Amino acid sequence: MPESRDDNPNPSAAADAGAKSAAVAERIEDLARALDAAPLDAGLHARMLAAAHELALAAFAMLGEAPREQLALVLYNVATVYAIKGRREAAIRWYRHTLDIDAGLAIAHQNLAVALEREGQREASAFHRERAYRLQRVFVDGALGEEQRRVLILGAGKGTGNVPIDTLLSRQTTARIRYAIDYAGQAEDAQLPPYDLVFNGIGDPDIAAPLAARLARFSAACERPVLNRPEAIERTHRHKTAALLADLDDVIVPPCVRLDARPASAEALASQLAKSGVAFPVLMRPLAMHGGDNLERHASLDSLWRAIVDRDAPCYLNAFYDFRSPDGYYRKYRVIYVDREAYPYHLAISPHWMVHYFSAGMLEAQWKLDEERRFLADPSAALGKRASNAIAAIGRRLDLEYGGVDFTLTPKGEVLVFEANATMLTHGEAVTGPLAHKNAYVGRIIEAFEKMVRARLLR
Template identity: 30%
Template sequence: MNNISDNLTPTSRFLGLAPFLRLSLDDQDLMPIAQNIFQQLEEDSANPELLMNLSMVMQILGDPKVGLELQKQALLLKRTYVIPSVTGKAKYRLLLLMAPGDIAENTPLDCLMEGEEVELIFYYLSEEAPWFIDPIPEHDVAMVGVCESAHHKPMLEALTETLRHWQVPVINAPEYIGVTDRTCASRLLNPVPGIEAPMTFLLERTSLAELAAGETVLSEKYEGVRFPILVRPRDSHAGRDLEKVESTEALAQYLEKVETDEYFLCNFIDYSDEQGDFKKFRIVLVEGNAYICHKATSKHWMIHYVNAGMLDEEAEIKRQDEAYSMMHFNEFIERHGDALKSIYEKTKMDYLGIDCAETKDGQLLIFEIDHVMVVHGMDPVDKFAYKLQPTQKIKDAFNTMVENKIKAFPSDENNS
């Protein structure tokens, strides 16, 4: 994998996100790869695979403006991109329906299925009707990868009708994806026994400004909400502009820094343990069966695996704790099995990620539910060998789900 830049030729195939993310997680410099592809595009500017590969690299490097412009150019040339099976023989062909946009806006399935005997077909829909432009490649199963957002709502509504009579089974039917919206998810899961899902409200900027100015009282306007609160822009991902706000004065300062039309607001729940550590789990539900992706520990309440210091040399105790939780995940399921089962029953999502923690009184604290979370087995094996088996369990569960859906799907003869 580390020689990927040497293997990029003008006729290079579409590589997807996975190999570039792997290099990034291994702290490799992606700039030489970007320069390599730029040079190749000087000779072959209309190569859509190269444009898409460079789009991925630039987004990982933190330049989404250039990355999205490259993607736009690629999609003018073609909208279908294929990652073949590693062996050349595929157990099944999966059509992943994607929305143009940031890498965080679609299910990064190639990161999970890296190295599997499956063919992944990425079809980028149009942003407006007609949603399908290029011919649809032959496939055995379809999956909706588009995330929930106000921008994608018309697309998901159109897909709901289109996919209702699709010729193959569909994973994550579009009519269910709306439940991953933060306000919907909190309303859906807050009443469930064993779950702490802070009620989340969507506010326009003017309403948040009224709270900051003291013109309205937080607890009176939004039942049960009190400082400290968490505030973030509506369509932010990966903690971008997410802050814990302690007072109206701090809220006013936040509004000066973060300007957008709509914000999410909810209570901050202190989930630190007796040592003052915050521990966050990423769980995946595959047809309701729970699997662990990772567990991160930090002294800060806002945890992302990449900023929790899990790769640091001095983080051996953190990794030992994560290894125990991954090897003994049945203990977590014993504590929260009923809650996890309820999440599946209420969302009806075939494949769903859950970022969560455990509260001081043993509740399952839900931060977010979504089908576009990154799930992978790319961490350095020398430090994270304990992740190999749990990650393979997720892959096997996904493969089994797909194969069973294909077998159970009515054939044309049965439909006639």
């Protein structure tokens, strides 16, 4: 079965390149060790990127020495440095140069697909993603430092649904074996490189649903611990959340309907909504979408029906509750669960009902950041006893090794759930930036995940 490419230049070119870059490589090792001790130090990250760029430039010396089949790897390294630095247009250009030389380099197709997706070029992204996973299903990222474990990450070629692999699994100590299981036959499971633990990175049940039987067979046959087992992910469909949490005290989940096909008429749609208890206003969103992408609010049946006809694709419809606080702002809290225990992550306060941290104006209002700090420092005091107990109960009911809940508070102190699942993004912030106060709490999430992983490996 194809795995990560392990091609090397001819001996003389490799020796020469090694001599030219030895000092840079040693510096990178020193920086890697420093980052182990301070993983959120922006200055160290900047120096690491600069060193990586210097190493890539050294690789250009190989262009006149390496055989043609090796030149693609040189250009691939250049493209990857641009990608790391956030210069996507340059990265896209150099990945394309790479593939002009070696169209069979799967990792270049994969990285190009990611860059194109972020640039909004979805059709081109889909082409290169398909090409990548037809060529190769297993991608091995070795630990940058001393390897402590090897984690197999189950993924789907179309994505994992915002599961923050990079935040949770340290590149310094963890070798990651990424497995595009949707493109792999079952026989390939037995040919995987050795691994100690499995993390099911397919956190979105809509993405996982077509793979349900395949994932179940893999999970049942696996002799290693599996985090976020497929059956736990399956319970987190948006239209199943209300039933999943129905009997929990002080938890409110707006009713939700999943439309897999367009109803026969507007009247049939109205009947289906009424039977499910979904009243207007109604929120409409496509399947497998997060972060408010393509989310619409409709106040009438006519408006909703036109949108369904225009989109003509599966979607969720759920009742919209006006969750505006007495001060006129909308609040969205996020709590992360690690091994079913709750950890505060952020609070976004917005003048608009579609609350996103990046568009809520958090940085323009110090009082918002102060309120978030209070929530992070003492979530029980910020939420109250009823809500705190409800949040703890939701974590136990989700039964995930990693997951989370987005919610707000009702005037009575109840928890109004927006979503509860494994697709909860977490990431560190610049250590010198205005959101640096969040890093200590992100660090607690990372530490809790690391502690859980170690415990699973000892079982």
